[in-house]
Amino acid sequence: MYHYQVTIENNPLEIYRFPYEPVDSNMFFLPSGETGIVFDPNENDELLSAFDQHGTRHIVIVLTHEHYDHTNGTRWLQSKIESELFCQQECANTISVEKGNGPKLVAFVLAARDAEDGGHRYEDFKASMKHYSLQADITFDKEDELIVGNIHLKCYSTPGHTPGSAIYLLGDKYVFTGDSLIQNTPTILRFKESDKAQYETVTRPFLKSLDKNMLVFPGHGEPFNINEAKYLY
Amino acid sequence: MNNKERYDKVFCDVTQVTTDQLSELKYRGVELWDSVGHMTLMAALEDEFDIMLDTDDIIDFSSYEKGKEILKKYDIVI
Numbered sequence: 001m002y003h004y005q006v007t008i009e010n011n012p013l014e015i016y017r018f019p020y021e022p023v024d025s026n027m028f029f030l031p032s033g034e035t036g037i038v039f040d041p042n043e044n045d046e047l048l049s050a051f052d053q054h055g056t057r058h059i060v061i062v063l064t065h066e067h068y069d070h071t072n073g074t075r076w077l078q079s080k081i082e083s084e085l086f087c088q089q090e091c092a093n094t095i096s097v098e099k100g101n102g103p104k105l106v107a108f109v110l111a112a113r114d115a116e117d118g119g120h121r122y123e124d125f126k127a128s129m130k131h132y133s134l135q136a137d138i139t140f141d142k143e144d145e146l147i148v149g150n151i152h153l154k155c156y157s158t159p160g161h162t163p164g165s166a167i168y169l170l171g172d173k174y175v176f177t178g179d180s181l182i183q184n185t186p187t188i189l190r191f192k193e194s195d196k197a198q199y200e201t202v203t204r205p206f207l208k209s210l211d212k213n214m215l216v217f218p219g220h221g222e223p224f225n226i227n228e229a230k231y232l233y
Numbered sequence: 234m235n236n237k238e239r240y241d242k243v244f245c246d247v248t249q250v251t252t253d254q255l256s257e258l259k260y261r262g263v264e265l266w267d268s269v270g271h272m273t274l275m276a277a278l279e280d281e282f283d284i285m286l287d288t289d290d291i292i293d294f295s296s297y298e299k300g301k302e303i304l305k306k307y308d309i310v311i
Contacts, residue, residue, distance in 0.1 A: 104288050105272050111292040112268050126288070190269045192276035 001046045004223065006215075008171040011150060015217065018044045022125055023106055024220050025069040028176065032149025037062055038083075039168075039176055040219065041073035048080060056081070060138075060148045063087035064178025064219055065165040066094040068103045075132050084137040086146060088157050091164025092136035094193075103129045140166075158206060160199025161187055167203075172211060175226070179219040181207055186231040207232055236282075240304070240311045243281050244297060247274045258297040282309050 002017040016029040020042035028039040029047055031054040038047070039062050050056070061083050064070055077083065087095070094100035107129065110121035138146075146153040146168075154169040158180045168176040180187060180203055187203075189196040212227045226232070234242070241252055248266045250258060260266055266274065275291050278284075278300070284307045286294075294300050301311040 099285065104275070104286075104291050107288045108272060108291055109268060122292070129288070188269055190265075190273055192273045192280070 006174060016050055018047055020069055022110055023069045026219060028217055030151055031056055032151045035149040037148050037151055040064055040070040041077040043073040043076045058082045061085045063091055064176060065162045066091045066100060068101055069106050071095060071101055072130055074134055086138045087136050088164045088166040089139040089141050092139045094164055095134040098131055098133045101132055158203040159195055160189055160203045162193050174215050176217045181216060181229055181232060182218045182220050183224040183228060184230050236309060237311050239281055243277045247277055255297050260295045
């Protein structure tokens with residue numbers, strides 16, 4: 001678990017990051033009073049400890065997109081605390097059926113790594129692999145705003161990596177990008193559900209329009225300054 | 234189109250090879266059949282033949298020819 005202290009319009013805000021070890025995808029927790037936001041849940045008891053520490057009684061679960069490594073802890077989390085599930089409409093459509101939450105990509109990535117170094121990641125993953133569908137409570141189309149406690153997010157549809165990808169701005173200094181922007185890896189636009197043209201016409205221009213000093217909390221890896229994104233500009 | 238033609242078309246569309254290259258085609262044998270291309274290929278085959286490939290089969294799907302054996306398990310004869 002990693003902890004960051006940020007400031008939004010002179011108000012301090014804490015951000016916790018919990019990597020999902022198999023593929024290093026990120027879950028984030030932003031507490032605010034008795035409520036808070038959790039991005040892209042994975043199953044991690046340290047999150048529950050953070051809830052206890054902050055007296056969190058209710059959360060909004062926010063998804064950056066519909067891939068397994070960003071949604072697999074959702075049902076676990078829903079069983080632990082009162083919550084609502086928020087995401088882009090296309091994301092909601094995809095996760096509403098089991099096929100849309102398939103673990104096959106993660107499984108294949110792990111098996112490929114095993115083939116290179118003789119590891120046993122795939123067998124371990126297979127034992128805990130989940131099959132599920134999810135029902136979103138609140139969705140948005142092109143853009144929206146989400147207010148949870150003192151946290152104010154601006155939400156934007158950013159198709160390309162997946163149809164339901166979204167980016168969330170926190171104040172004018174911070175952005176949660178999911179897999180639409182990762183520091184040292186080109187955004188993957190070759191999945192069957194990807195749309196390179198949408199990324200190039202909608203998402204990339206939007207990302208390039210953001211303030212160059214903005215701090216990115218990405219879908220994988222550590223936070224970075226947006227002007228350090230290797231494949232954006 | 235028959236099954237063989239449908240199978241070949243999916244491979245050619247995803248990996249951007251020509252039909253005469255297919256019989257020797259293996260995972261990572263061409264640039265577009267890398268790990269991302271593999272998942273795209275699997276999803277395209279699932280859609281084309283209306284099947285759900287098991288995770289173990291996706292991992293074992295190491296070549297064009299091996300894929301034919303795997304699809305037999307789903308009653309798809311190429």
